Amino acid sequence: MNKTYRCLLTEKSADGTVSNAIVTRDISALKPSEVLIEVHYSSLNYKDALSALGTYGVTTEFPHTPGIDAVGVVVSSQTEAWKPGDEVIVTGFDFGMNTDGGFSELASVPADWLVKLPEGLTMKESMMYGTAGLAAGQSVAALIHNDVTPEDGVIAVSGASGGVGSLAVGILHKLGYKVAAVSGKASASEYLKSIGASEILDRDELNVKSPKAILKPRFAGAVDTVGGEILANLIKMTDYGGTVTNCGMVAGGDIPITVFPFILKGINLMGIDTVNYPIKKREPIWKHFASDWRPDNLEDTVTEISLDELPDSIAKISQGKLTGRYIVKLK
Template sequence: MDKTFNGLVVSANDSGAYTATLSTKTISELPAGDVLIRVHYSSLNYKDALSASGNKGVTRHYPHTPGIDAAGVVEWSSTDRWKPGDEVIVTGFDLGMNTSGGFADYIRVPASWIVRKPDQLSLRESMIYGTAGFTAGISVAALLKNGVTPDQGPIVVTGATGGVGSVAIGILHRLGYSVTAVSGKPEAHDFLTSLGATDIIPRSELDDTSGKALLKPRFAGAIDTVGGSILATLIKSTNYGGTVTCCGMVNSGDLPLTVFPFILRGIQLVGIDSVEYPIDHRTAIWQHLADDWKPDSLASLTHDISLAELPDAIQTILKGQMQGRAVVRIV
């Protein structure tokens, strides 16, 4: 008999509005794949909220189960690479976008999407990170690869109270960097300080409208999650030879900038993509996240929610009111 399980299903109602409800699904409804995974935890990301809102740029076909993150235990595998009982992590690729995602008891995915959970991490901890934390890890790796060291000055992090920003602050603090957090939420100052931010500045301070090609150097590097004029201001304000990473565009997809920061200061702009990041490099990032990059503040970054609480949490993140990370308890 086909096994049934619970999941969050997003569908359009008669008026064309999209609603998310808990529903019963069956294993046979899952897409074809090499490995069936019993999901224990997932996490809530902004992309999940877009998928749950009917955004066709994220998810083309509905009804659909979002959840771009999943951590759980292999229940069945058609390959020798993965065996029943293996604890694994799946983030990125097409999970939760057009492939039934982690907001359900089960997922079935290609073997090539799966990373073995490091021993130093619990399944829940891996979802405190999730895609947001993994993106923060790739961003920190880019700074390290380009030789940005703590003695060169502060690293500025935008979107500091969000998932990527909050984890990035924790990792950078663990590695000995001085961190400047950018936030438009005065009430979040204590939270950001607890993560390791040594300075907190408002967004308006990094939204230059002077039209200048270069600004006074202030930062050794930057992790930007918002894009637009704020990213341009960061690039113009980075020290000679510094590195700026870019992983988001909530502010804007445009970049009002000249080439001068690149050809006069040698600034490096590194785009961060966590969706198609090569699987062999994923393993290395996850190992760092489990070990030498693991923030002391990791547990304080999150709160747990159930599948039933997801619809309300989705509205919270869409309104920009989510602080830190939300781990979704599946089991």
């Protein structure tokens, strides 16, 4: 085994300046943990950009390697749960935040952060989903659990051109739902239709403050990735007994809304957390991704980049200039 590995290293100087570079490090730089993984693929998420930019509250320890997703092969293990050669996925927990993450040829992680790569899913495909897919999958599972069916009507997906949104559109379409894709990118309309959206709604249409406690019903449910006024309006526009999920707050952390949609229309608001979501609940979702939830055009939502292309892509995702999913090939 090589004694060195390449990774993206984020450093913060004494004056607070943050820099990112692709470097070669000695294997001794890895903090010891239970399982050592040779990483084959990772993926680029908005949280990775926040980490790489040194955003307060995301990553506090430097130097640091971001990357909240990884898939690869176990090199060594100190537990009986995993053995060399096992193909494993790691997402969430502290991975890529204050524990060095997936933008690296090697990763050292606790054994109980790992999920076995399910049969029928390649390592590359697993990172086409990644944490974004897990958020989308949890959202779809919440709709199903709360008995929102394709026959009930249209499901709105906000931030539809982003990683979580695009995967939610594809999965819902695969399962027979009609999807209204909400996006602020006019240029993404054809892309969204190609992955399963039956209609496109301009983000500005839902980002208007309304004094009304309840609005005319338009949706059977919604997958919200942005929060703020858009989330409030999606709740107000959801029909009786519908379910709205939320996993993001780029449009704001407050929900300007009354209790009336909840107590008069029985609306369910479901929070989606991918960080500490239990492993036993993750495993069924990954198995669905390998079979009945797999979008017909999964590859169409993905752009593959190399480790060397990461710094430029991080800058673009932080500026909202990327569409769909970006995966990083390490091996």
